[in-house]
Amino acid sequence: MSGVFEFVDVAAEPAVRGFLHEPTHPNGDALVLTHGAGANCQSKLLTSLAVAFADAGFLILRCDLPFRQSRPNGPPFPAMAARDREGLYRAVSLMRQRSSGRIFLGGHSYGGRQSTMLASEQPGLVSGLLLLSYPLHPPRKPAELRTGHFPQLKTPGLFVHGSRDPFGSHAEMKLALDLIPAEKQLLEIEGAGHELLGRKQDNGLPARIVTAFQQFFPPSSGASHTG
Numbered sequence: 001m002s003g004v005f006e007f008v009d010v011a012a013e014p015a016v017r018g019f020l021h022e023p024t025h026p027n028g029d030a031l032v033l034t035h036g037a038g039a040n041c042q043s044k045l046l047t048s049l050a051v052a053f054a055d056a057g058f059l060i061l062r063c064d065l066p067f068r069q070s071r072p073n074g075p076p077f078p079a080m081a082a083r084d085r086e087g088l089y090r091a092v093s094l095m096r097q098r099s100s101g102r103i104f105l106g107g108h109s110y111g112g113r114q115s116t117m118l119a120s121e122q123p124g125l126v127s128g129l130l131l132l133s134y135p136l137h138p139p140r141k142p143a144e145l146r147t148g149h150f151p152q153l154k155t156p157g158l159f160v161h162g163s164r165d166p167f168g169s170h171a172e173m174k175l176a177l178d179l180i181p182a183e184k185q186l187l188e189i190e191g192a193g194h195e196l197l198g199r200k201q202d203n204g205l206p207a208r209i210v211t212a213f214q215q216f217f218p219p220s221s222g223a224s225h226t227g
Contacts, residue, residue, distance in 0.1 A: 004019055129155055
């Protein structure tokens with residue numbers, strides 16, 4: 001069983017605040033996870049995933065984006081997006097000081113979107129991405145795609161998407177992922193909505209995501225991803 005500790009670093013701006021999951025049997029790799037526009041790092045999805053990844057040997061930091069640190073409720077302001085990415089960059093840098101292996105980055109919805117944008121701006125920053133319910137477009141507005149940076153995304157990514165997600169269908173996701181030159185994979189979760197996890201149970205989803213992630217990003221440096 002992994003240990004969970006409150007994590008705060010205010011040595012520079014933006015501050016990084018969240019929770020660190022230290023694995024009992026570390027594999028050397030680390031993963032930074034962040035939340036969506038309406039949540040924080042204590043959401044059920046992030047907490048469940050952090051525990052599952054830590055049990056698999058990953059050092060996990062689930063953290064609040066700067067916009068959520070500024071106010072406990074409400075969505076992010078578009079003008080704050082660059083600062084949110086700066087916060088993710090700092091979180092990645094802090095994990096690099098604590099981990100001898102690969103550093104991965106990801107998040108749910110808005111957090112995942114900002115992760116892909118940061119990775120497209122800084123290729124090579126992380127070894128891979130975990131994107132949970134990527135918000136392809138606003139609900140009922142399929143023409144307003146959030147894929148402008150996809151052609152510049154050179155970092156491999158595992159996308160996890162529910163079949164009932166109003167932010168994008170599986171068919172729409174597959175078309176959008178064709179824009180990404182990096183290796184990528186879409187893990188389709190039948191019956192799941194945007195939150196992925198149901199209110200009453202997780203149906204083993206966290207473990208399923210960890211398994212898919214480990215298969216897509218195998219420990220052996222010589223292994224290839226399936227796109």
